[in-house]
Amino acid sequence: MTDAEPDEPCSACGDPTPDALARTIRLSVDRANIDTQRLCPDCFAEWIDRYQREMEPDSGGVAGNSSDIIVD
Helix, strand or coil: CCCCCCCCECCCCCCECCCCCCEEEEEEECCEEEEEEEECHHHHHHHHHHHHHHHCHHHCCHHHCCCCCCCC
């Protein structure tokens, strides 16, 4: 039996996160990678909730202003 490499930590909480459970969030602007985060399932769910809240037109978040934003 060989030593397994340790699981990489979640970028938000720091807990070890196995590849099978990890989710990767990538932020790109004009096809240039700005940020990449590896998240555990709980932190990913929190990220999705925050994204949905901030993108709701009624929340006054990003979607509430008149700028042209393209989500790819």
